[in-house]
Amino acid sequence: MQWTLVIPLKPLTRAKSRLADTADDGVRPALVLAFAQDTVAAALACPAVSDVAVVTDDERAGRELAALGAQIVPDAPGSGLNAALAHGAAVVRDIRPGAPVAALNADLPALRAAELSRVLNAAAEFPRAFLADAAGVGTTLLAAGGDRALRPAFGADSRMRHRASGAAELTLAGVDSVRQDVDTGPDLRAALALGVGPYTAAVSAALPVGAGPAGAGPRPAVRCGPGGRRPEPLR
Numbered sequence: 001m002q003w004t005l006v007i008p009l010k011p012l013t014r015a016k017s018r019l020a021d022t023a024d025d026g027v028r029p030a031l032v033l034a035f036a037q038d039t040v041a042a043a044l045a046c047p048a049v050s051d052v053a054v055v056t057d058d059e060r061a062g063r064e065l066a067a068l069g070a071q072i073v074p075d076a077p078g079s080g081l082n083a084a085l086a087h088g089a090a091v092v093r094d095i096r097p098g099a100p101v102a103a104l105n106a107d108l109p110a111l112r113a114a115e116l117s118r119v120l121n122a123a124a125e126f127p128r129a130f131l132a133d134a135a136g137v138g139t140t141l142l143a144a145g146g147d148r149a150l151r152p153a154f155g156a157d158s159r160m161r162h163r164a165s166g167a168a169e170l171t172l173a174g175v176d177s178v179r180q181d182v183d184t185g186p187d188l189r190a191a192l193a194l195g196v197g198p199y200t201a202a203v204s205a206a207l208p209v210g211a212g213p214a215g216a217g218p219r220p221a222v223r224c225g226p227g228g229r230r231p232e233p234l235r
C-alpha cells in the first residue's frame with residue numbers, strides 16, 4: 001500500500017516556541033525549516049509513500065519544501081493543527097478519492113525512510129492507527145485507510161485521545177526516528193544522538209546543543225529530487 005502523507009507546518013517565526021531557550025529568534029525559524037526539510041526528504045525517500053502534502057501558509061517553507069518534491073496546501077482554515085490536518089486530508093481525497101492518508105509531524109529531523117516504511121506497513125493492517133511519540137504522551141503519526149476519515153486529535157495528551165478515538169496503537173520497536181519529535185532542547189539532543197538529516201545538522205552545528213561531542217553526527221543526504229526517486233505529483 002502506498003500512502004499520501006499530510007505534514008502540517010506552522011509559520012516558521014511562530015513555530016517551536018518551546019525551543020526558545022535553545023535557539024533564539026534569529027536562528028529558530030531556520031532550525032524549524034531544517035526539521036521540516038529533513039522530515040520531508042526522508043518521507044519522499046520512503047518506498048511506502050507516494051506523495052507528501054505540506055499544509056502551511058509559510059511562503060519560504062512552501063518554496064523550500066516544494067523544491068524537495070512536496071505539494072503545498074495552504075492552511076485555509078487557519079484554525080489550528082487539527083483543522084489544518086483535516087483540510088489537508090480532504091484536499092488529498094478530493095484529488096485522489098480513497099487514498100490512504102497519514103498525518104506526520106514536521107519536527108522529526110532524525111526520520112529514516114526505512115523506519116517510516118515499517119510504521120506505514122504496520123498501519124496498513126488497521127482501519128486507523130497511530131504511533132506514540134518518544135515521550136509517550138503525544139503522537140507523531142496517525143494513519144487512515146482509504147475508506148476512513150483521518151479524525152486527527154493531535155495536541156496535549158494526543159496518545160490517549162487517539163486511543164480513545166478507536167485508532168489502533170502501533171507498538172512496533174526499532175522505529176525511534178519516527179517517534180523522536182523535537183519540542184525542547186533535550187528533544188533536540190536526543191534527535192542529534194539518533195543522527196539527524198543534513199539540513200538540521202548544518203543549522204544545529206551553530207548552536208551550543210549541536211556542537212558537543214555526543215551524537216551520531218549527520219547522516220548522508222537522502223537522495224530525492226533530481227537523480228533520486230521522484231514522488232508522483234498530487235494532481
Ligand SMILES: Nc1nc2c(ncn2[C@@H]2O[C@H](COP(=O)(O)OP(=O)(O)OP(=O)(O)O)[C@@H](O)[C@H]2O)c(=O)[nH]1
Nearest residue numbers: 008009010015016017018055075080081084105106
Ligand atoms: N498548518 C499548521 N500546522 C501546525 C499548526 N499548529 C501546529 N502545527 C504543526 O504541527 C506539528 C506539531 O506541532 P507542535 O509540535 O506543537 O509544534 P509547534 O506548535 O510549532 O510548537 P510550540 O510552539 O513549541 O508549541 C508541527 O509540525 C507544527 O509546525 C497550525 O495551526 N497549522
Ligand SMILES: C=C(OP(=O)(O)O)C(=O)O
Nearest residue numbers: 138139154155158181183
Ligand atoms: C502535537 C503534538 O504534540 P507536541 O506539541 O508535543 O509535539 C501531539 O503529540 O499530538
